Amino acid sequence: MKTHDSDFLVIGSGIAGLTYALKLAQHLPEAKVSIVTKGAENESNTKYAQGGIAVVLNEVADSFEKHIEDTLVAGDGLCDRRVVEAVVKEGPQRLIELVNWGVNFDKNTDGRFDMGLEGGHTQNRILHHSDITGFEIETKLLSQIHKQPNIEVFINHLAVDLIVDRHLSTAIAGQNSDSCYGAYILNADTGEVSAFTAKITMLATGGVGQVYQNTTNPVIATGDGVAMAYRANAKIAGMEFIQFHPTALKHGSSTQSFLISEAVRGFGAILLNAKGERFMAQYDQRMELASRDIVSRAIHSEMEGSGDECVYLDCRHLNIDKFKTKFSSIYSKLKELGIDVASDLIPVVPAAHYLCGGIDVDMKGQTTLKNLMACGECAHTGLHGGNRLASNSLLEALVFAHRSYLHAAAKWSEISKPHAFTWSVFAQIAPDEERLIATTKEALQRIMSNHAGIIRCDAKLEQAAKHIGVFSREIQQIYEGPKLSVALVELRNLIIVASLIVNHSRERLENKGVFFKGNITREDNRVGGIIDNVNAINTV
Secondary structure (H helix, E strand, C coil): CEEEEEEEEEECCCHEEEEHHHHHHHCCCEEEEEEECCCEEEEEEEEEEECEEECCCCCCCCCCCHHHHHHCCCCCCCCCCHHHHHHHHHHHHHHHHHCCCCCCCCCCCCCECCCCCCCCCCCCCCCCCCCCHHHHHHHHHHHHHHHCCEEEEECEEEEEEEHHHHHCCCCHHHHHHCEEEEEEEEEECCCCCCEEEEEEEEEEECCCCCHHHCCCCCCCCCCCHHHHHCCCCCEEEEECCEEEEEEHHHHHHCCCCECHHHHHHCCCCECCCCCCEEHHHHHCCCHHHCCHHHHHHHHHHHHHHCCCCEEEEEEECCCCHHHHCCCCCHHHHHHCCCCCCCCCCCCEEEEEECCEEEEEEECCECCEECEECCCEEEEEECCCCCCCCCCCCHHHHHHHHHHHHHHHHHHHHCCCCCCCCCCHHHHHHHHCHHHHHHHHHHHHHHHHHHCCCCEEEEHHHHHHHHHHHHHHHHHHHHHHHCCCCCHHHHHHHHHHHHHHHHHHHHHHHCCCCCCCCCCCCCCCCEEEEEEECCEECCCC
């Protein structure tokens, strides 16, 4: 089999992976950096981030302390305060670097940054580029990446598994325990698997949204990094904490739901149920500007109580000319679908949006495996706790990409390059097996949505675990054969992600009690007006 050797291997091409790779390449021009991404180079969760970056730039109108407190409140007391303080306080400097790389953020007529407001924030502190902030960041970072001669980007390359000690010769394995040496990479265009070896490997593979039927995540968000790290025995934490975005557009049966940004509610949009009643006052005094877990839970309650398939976002009372300017892509998309925000209500539902847990890392981005790092949504840093505060994710990625770069740059020269790998040659999956893979994926998404979604309980989680066990055995039989495909690898990963979500949820119920806003206990399991089975759990 072929091998590709580099000093640093980066798996993923969102804000976390690109920032980390760019800093390494600029600081270490003699080092070779490889970026592999399973789709187009700009296809990532970052690309679809509408809202922006939460950062304190004016300590007269705002303060680090306020941002820290807002983050801790949103996370239900489960955040690591050290991490929260570091991310918030280091954020402004990291933002300046983005601006220096050419990223444009909207400004007011007086030339100052236009700071938006989103749910859970007590101050306007969201920097944005219209409603396509992530796309702007992704584009400008890639432009910088292509200026670096020591960076090579491999598109349509899917990481299959990490290279760990069991893949090495006995002599090497005896000297290196619990270490990572790169990854086996499938070229989706040719079907060939190669060993991409590296001194240090960075997982920046994004989210897991495709494990659910409704998600704002792109089709590539199949939890590959989390699953690979788990198979390599790295520590995984907080997988029960899946954030559901309250306002995904209810339209058609797309595998990726169109997101109606949190900033639209910050601009003044309100939520109505099918009867035309504004309902958020029943759930939180902040109403539409409550944190995402509360708003999602409230919408779920309204839908369950009425049997309706959605609720509605009402923008009819807003200044539509300003709306068109501020949310141009949202306005255009809705117009394309026949929805005029000036006169029509927008049908919305909660959708799986963000993984608050993931591969456990320290404050340098180091996992529990030597020479393996993780950053961005696939990593569990402790910043988000049980629920991410809006627009903290891009900030976290910037801060931890910088911290990870410093750590990797300091140690790379001390690491020897590995060798002696074994891997079978794979053919493509047969059509009948492809159909089985597709139907199994749909069934898995259905089970997760119905049994491990916004509201969870022991009985449903147990049922989900049984179904997932069956799926796992069926797919493993195919995987152990002499064939491989992108769809098979992704489904294998999704099954592991589903199992982790379910098992971590069950462990929290059994060993740690239930956490809710309002300190609802095991004995009082009412959630947003819903009385679920004993030991209900909500993890949005």
